[in-house]
Amino acid sequence: MNVVEWLPFSVLVPLIAAPVCALLPGRTAPWLLAWLSALVSLLIMAIALPLLWQGQVSYPFGNWPPPIGIEYRVDAANGLVALLVAAVAGFVLPWARIINNFEVPERQGIFYALFLLSFAGLMGITLTGDAFNVFVFLEISALSTYALIAHGQDRRALLASFRYLIIGTVGATFLLIGIGFLYMMTGTLNMADLAERLPEVRDTSTVRASLAFILVGLGLKLALFPLHLWLPNAYTFAPNFITTFLAATATKVALYVMLRFVFTVFGYDYSFVALPLTGLLLTLAIAGMFAGSWVAMFQQNLKRMLAYSSVAQVGYMVLGIALATSAGLTAGMLHLFNHALMKGALFMALGTLFWRVGSVRLDDLAGIGREMPWTMTAFALAGLSLIGVPLTAGFVSKWYLIVAAMEAGQAWLVILIVITSLMAIYYVWRVIEAAWFSAAPETRTPVSEAPLSLLIPLYVVVAANFWFGIDTRLSVGGAEAAARALLGGSP
């Protein structure tokens, strides 16, 4: 059996499992179904990825040959992102069962159904080779994400969700306008076909407007500074499992779509040579790195702190991409991969703390390092990766980023990367200091360490941060193959 025939199932399995999940009673059955679906997707992508490194594959739906039919076109770039999304779902769900029993005690069938829809949407965005299909899957995942964020216990989760809905819908509609302009000029929606037909009409204001609309629409989705305002509230008030999943996947998938449009559909020559996209993205990336890190340094709520840190980390990824060199693109894709690992581990550690303490505020967590040493050690280790200490995944991606900046002759960028890393040291250190060197507040009743059923999944993700800091065959190899695929032409 050819693995290409199986690729659509990595989207279809969660999509079909979702309504089944909504009907399942109790707590264990929906969770088990969600986990099994995620594992099926993960297995398919893991088997397919080595094949994708050799070249792209295409699966036409209903055997309608593209560009008439919709196809899934998968290469090293979206294969890596899809593997990442499936892996995050597969490794976070074992941890999430106890957490969700605490935070979302009722109607878990619906909750996991929404999660599966969101997951299927993200996989669909990643794998599809059709521009309009991207919009549809984007809205599938976004709508279920709004509902998931609203599941947060705090009533402010509702406000955060509503604001995300408004901003997210405006962003998706902008993308739709951009795709509409492209369709008007070329008469096709297939990305590979678009890439072929666009050069003839590229010097029209319609195509320029289309690129602008698509960039702004996706910028809203991927929380590119200054379009990031929805993100901190959404991450802070969503249930911890959802925060972990979104932080590790949603912005990455949006970033991948931006890469696909900028590099494949519009092409390097148009985006970076004919138009000054490097300057624009570089400015926004640097502003995001500083603004995100700066605001993160003063947050009391640790989830909000990590959310602002995510804005800064998106800046690193866009920085690599803005250089528009092979090395820069590799660094951007590599950081996309590694950031999912670090933020996944950090938010899992915070979720575990919340499960015991009932708060993620810094003053409530003072002295927690003595009561929950293993959980806090996990947080500290993942924090090292976020800072970029050698032997961690964060070091590898920052190293590649610095090398890419030097190669591009932009040595001043190295100083900025180092400064923002120092800011990361400060905001991670604040947590460590409070956890180990402060006295516990008297208002808090002493808590005990989390059980192994939470610690083992947490440490698996923490270990991944160190694994990919030492053995970089998958991460760097995958990112290099992805950069080649993106710079090499059609999707």
Add this chain to the structure above:
Amino acid sequence: MAWLGHFNYWIVVILMMIGFYAVIARGNMVKKIMGLNLFQTSVFIMFISAGKIIGGSTPVLREGVTVYSNPLPHVLILTAIVVGVATTATGLALAVRIREAYGTIEDDELVDPANQRPGETRLDGHAGKGDTPR
């Protein structure tokens, strides 16, 4: 009279701006959703206008008709309308829940300090200061 030839597109731009203004400027959540609907509808009109060919018939295969309108944008917009309906439903459901939790759906009253519980910070623009201690 060239501008009249682009009548549909003028309508698109005007509707889009009205909708966008309502989303930004109105404090009432239901009005925000109405603005969002207008905004989306303007894009639907844009797609459908692009599919129209002057003198073109409906795209049904029959004798004596050689010029058809392009049916693809209509099909795309059918999907987009479904997405729009789902967005509206989700938004309205959230507005109901917000009304239950806060007793209001007016932005001004939602961020009013008098309407906050102890320890809650406002969502707007004060994120940099950090949450106030309990």
